[in-house]
Amino acid sequence: MYQWIEWIASRNMPLSEVDDPLTRSMSKLKAVCSKTLKRYMSLLMTAVEAQISAEMSGLYGYKSTLYLENCVALYGVYWQKGQLKLVLLAIAPMEEESSLSFLIGDNCATNQAIAILLNVPLIGCASHRFNLAVNSYLSYYKTEVEAVSALMAALRTINNRAALLEYTSLFPRRPNATGWSSTFEMVARYRVDAVFDLTPKATTHRQIEALLEDLRVFQSVTLKLQLEALTLADVRALFDSVAERFPSTKAKLSATAPIVHSPAFEVATVKLIGN
Known part of the structure; x- marks a missing residue:
């Protein structure tokens, strides 16, 4: 019975699937009707709820x-x-x-x-908070980001994209309004030589290259924030390191930033984990 429940639940199938003659003919499981399946699913739910309730006492x-x-x-x-x-x-x-x-x-x-x-x-949420900090940091590079975005927009036309394929299999990327990761991907793709040669100003090159190095640092932090074993103490160490290297992010990443709802609780938790 549990295998039928697992089959229906994991594939998000309707309960009537077990009544289908084709399904029954293709399965080695003992046939069961949807009414019986529903009854056993209810019993299983009750048992699981009782187990979770006992653990969360x-x-x-x-x-x-x-x-x-x-x-x-x-x-x-x-x-x-x-x-x-x-x-x-x-x-x-x-x-x-x-x-x-x-x-x-x-x-x-x-x-x-x-x-x-x-x-x-x-x-x-540490990732949400870090995203706000990076977006705030990128506001200082608005001119450079807009320059690369305009270039990518030009490369997305049919003729230019066809010519670009002679140099690289990568397609032009555009940033979205909220997530900064798309900006990182766009700037990284700008550095492909075939695209890099289309922007003549040397100062613009240097500024965008510097921005790309900073975005690589932010990207590495973003990946670390997604680790399942990460603790609040680890997050605090990452945020302190980023804030020290990029002072403009302190407004969002410091332990006492206005965005933090319960700074005393977070500081105390970090200390307990550290000890």
Whole structure:
């Protein structure tokens, strides 16, 4: 029975799939009807809920991921037998907050308002915060980024793209409005020799090359922030290193930056992890 449940759930299939004669003929599993499958899925859900509830009997936190305008995926975060557990609870509002100890989410006004209403600290998303810092840094290179963007726009025309293919298989890239990673990819692609020779000013070359080196540093930090084993102490060390090298990012990356909802809580957590 569990194999049928796994088959339907993992492939996001309708329950009626098990009633289909073709599906039954192609499967070596014992035939089962959709009504029976639904009953066993309900029993399995009850058993899993009871197990998670028992494990989360103490203090816990939750983090949320926005999928739709009015829909939030909730993950329970807790320790169980010395291991950190991250469990998907539901795609729905949380109804019980009496044992809620902290929130994890983007550093947006909505999440900060929720944390204030619940009277719990908010641990802001490090990647979101770093993205804001890099976008702020790139504002000082607006002229260089716009120059490369204009060049890439010209290379996207049919005739120019055909000529570009004689030198490289890479296609011109354009930046998007929010994510700075697309700017890094665009500037990196600018450095391809066939494109590099199209911009005559030597000073522009040097400025864009310097920007590219900085973006490589930011990209390496972004990749490190995606590591599963990363702790708040590791994030603080990365942010301090970036802020020291690029002072303009301190407004977003410092431990006491205005964007931080609960600076005392984060500082205390970093110290505990460090010890």
